[in-house]
Amino acid sequence: MSIPEIQTFLSNRSAENMEQLLREKITELNHTISNLKSIQQALVSRHQDMSTILNIDLANICIIEQKKSYLVTVPTNANASAETEIESMINKAKQYQLHPLHDAAYGSMIPVESLYQGDFQNYSALYFELPTSTSKRGLHTNLAGKYLRAFCKGSWDKLPGRYKEILTYANKQGFSLTGYSYETGINKTVIDDFNDYITQIEIPIKSE
Known part of the structure; x- marks a missing residue:
């Protein structure tokens, strides 16, 4: 006082x-x-x-359990520049009283349906996860359950090859993927060379 x-x-x-x-x-x-x-x-x-x-074992593909979480999404536009999309994310973050993308995990989403069709560039949205939220209205729900997790080191042009490995792994293990693939960079604040960039990939596994 x-x-x-x-x-x-x-x-x-x-x-x-x-x-x-x-x-x-x-x-x-x-x-x-x-x-x-x-x-x-x-x-x-x-x-x-x-x-x-x-x-980390970059070659490893594993199954993890995830809790339910809520994401704020910003639709992507193939004609928009990266700067425009980042600005949209920052403005969205401000609506939730987050310091520009520092208080939340953020990344990009691509429909699993597109992956199965061999379209590895069809990103539908950028997202950030709210640390806390009193209202869930208008948020994208990340359901709890089993997720496939994999990593990809290097520039983003290496992601299509990694997705092919992921789909082959899922097929051999006898399960299907569903929903969206969620990508996020986990070491962007501690590298100087983009070739050292590590993308974490998490995809929901379809329940039997």
């Missing part, structure tokens, strides 16, 4: 004024706690990325 607030209250003491002052402080505190939780979740996510990088 600031000195001016204390002085204002002391000049006009009453139970009503104290109740109002405490209510305002509780609201401010709840907002601060919410922001700190968002920052904590972002830091935990970045720490997990760094741990993954240190122990």
Whole structure:
């Protein structure tokens, strides 16, 4: 509680004024706690990325369990420049009171249907994951369940070849993929050469 607030209250003491002052402080505190939780979740996510990088097997394709999450999506346009799409993402992030793409995991989405058709360039949206959200309206739901996870090192032109390996793996294992493939760069903040860029790929496995 600031000195001016204390002085204002002391000049006009009453139970009503104290109740109002405490209510305002509780609201401010709840907002601060919410922001700190968002920052904590972002830091935990970045720490997990760094741990993954240190122990990564780039050739490995594995199955993981994912919790439900909610994504904000921005449709992509084949005619739009990268700068325009990034600006759209930043503006969208501001709507959710996120510091420009620092507080959330973000990446791109491509329909699994396109992968099965051999179209590895048909990206439908950019996305970022909300650390916390009170309202789920208008958000893309990432369902909980089993996901295939793989990695691709190098520039983005290597992704089609990696997707072919993923589809071959899924076929040999006897399961189908569904929904969207979610791509995100996990080491973009710690590299100087784009050839060292690592894309993490996660795709939902269709339930039997």
